[in-house]
Amino acid sequence: MPKTILDIVKECDNFIHPTEDPIKYTQTLQTYYAFRLPDCPTPLGYIPASIIPQVIWSPEWWCINHASRTVTLTAPGPAPARTQRLAQTLHDTRAARSLALLSGWRNETFPVYGPRGDVLLEIERAASALFGVVTYGVQLLCYVRCQDGGLALWIARRAAAKQTYAGMLDCTAAGGLAARMAPMEGVVREAGEEASLAAETVRARVRATGCVSYFHVRGADAGGETGLLQPEVEYTYEMELGEEEEPRPGDDEVAEFRLWGVEEVVAALRRGEFKPNSAVVVVDFLVRHGVVTPENERDYVEIVARLHRRLEFPVCTAPMG
């Protein structure tokens, strides 16, 4: 039974919405601890209660309150000092080998923003889902206008050796946004590394088209512990290519590129062949280009709203250029 497009969106945005069932939402939150800083009025992420005993919390700079279910990093700012304390905690925990997720250590940090757009601290990429903080990425779809007026998309197939979502379909290029990297720089870099597209071409012709946002609960195919939270923002980009322009795999992340007609793309989406967060970027593209319409898609309004979830944590508010 093929999935509906709403099924695909719900698989990615699968953390309960507060207005959907307020009682169940409140109950769900009680199975998490809020990650807080003393000088920030809102939580920065949610940590599953089951993870709390697995982390080596130094009482010198952490305050764990089991009654209010909060984990507060009490180390004073500025950001580098907090970043260092958090890194120390993660190193200690990794050494204890209590959490599978930390075996995928990347030596790359992601920024965590506060309500005024300032970076409050940075966190090792592999650990961001442990704390459930918002992370940011870029996704590029390259497309061709066919002679019949239709569209075709350059779809990547992930390498069989990838740790996560091996062999699944993907956008033309995509990647996480490390601290201090502007989205445009991110898409230029990923397009070069993954699809061998020249930086000057991308910079001149790529178009920013918005962002998708969702609140994902990690399953087994993401690797590491299940039940971890990933609230994410993916900046979306598109670029039209001529018939002679072809993306080529530029590193060992991509097995192959193939040009897919939009109907083929929809069929592959419905068979569940796309990586979940790439699938929602493709759906957003299909809506924006009038392939999925209010007349041919029953759940159009709910799909568009869920592709753009308003997250309950502070999000990036500073120009990153």
Next chain:
Amino acid sequence: MPKTILDIVKECDNFIHPTEDPIKYTQTLQTYYAFRLPDCPTPLGYIPASIIPQVIWSPEWWCINHASRTVTLTAPGPAPARTQRLAQTLHDTRAARSLALLSGWRNETFPVYGPRGDVLLEIERAASALFGVVTYGVQLLCYVRCQDGGLALWIARRAAAKQTYAGMLDCTAAGGLAARMAPMEGVVREAGEEASLAAETVRARVRATGCVSYFHVRGADAGGETGLLQPEVEYTYEMELGEEEEPRPGDDEVAEFRLWGVEEVVAALRRGEFKPNSAVVVVDFLVRHGVVTPENERDYVEIVARLHRRLEFPVCTAPMG
């Protein structure tokens, strides 16, 4: 002091979000009565408590519960029977002249959808904001690609005699979606009536690009009582025009059309010259076309999410074609 783009979005989407301040959200909800049907698990809209004494509720088919703050239409289905009871209530109330909003009676009904996508009842257009039910509209922006690669938009100025938002700027064509009208048919009709664009041209070349959704609290410039709620979904469309193609006012709703460069559009938005729900459609266009970008707009992520609010009522889920 010019407005920011986030200010513009917040003026339209100005009903409190549940995760922004859960306590204030709950307190706000206590100043409204939920509009319910006995066989529907979710409310269909919110009615301000101040409105309740102004409406002539027949106890034969209404149950008002002041403890649970619910207004339930107990008249049994099917939809036409409920529609008729609701219409009778509105006629009785209009005759009593207790509500200014009802003086704008349109003799046009809007559908109210249930959780399974069925139309539960229809409501007179002028009364939809009294009950705070979700309404639907279409918005079309026609644009021209300039020789320098930039974009220009065909912006309408509303007639000085319009009851609402007189003299303000507007999209190329827009209108509400009455019961039993598909979005594509709505945009074809409005483009013809308001902008004199031929139906066959629009049908062949217009592109569905998604929808914006927001939860608006009506102010004084909307006419009628203030504090009424308008959760709305606007299906967005765009159409590229050649240099010789020009929209012309087709009825007395539009004073004039003028081609505005995108920078002029942004400046007019920031001066507050656009009708609020047209302003958000223009912002969505500017994001989609890479004019507003993550690098030049500090509040990019929050803007994109708030342009696509997930409403807490059932939304249209049936193909309307």
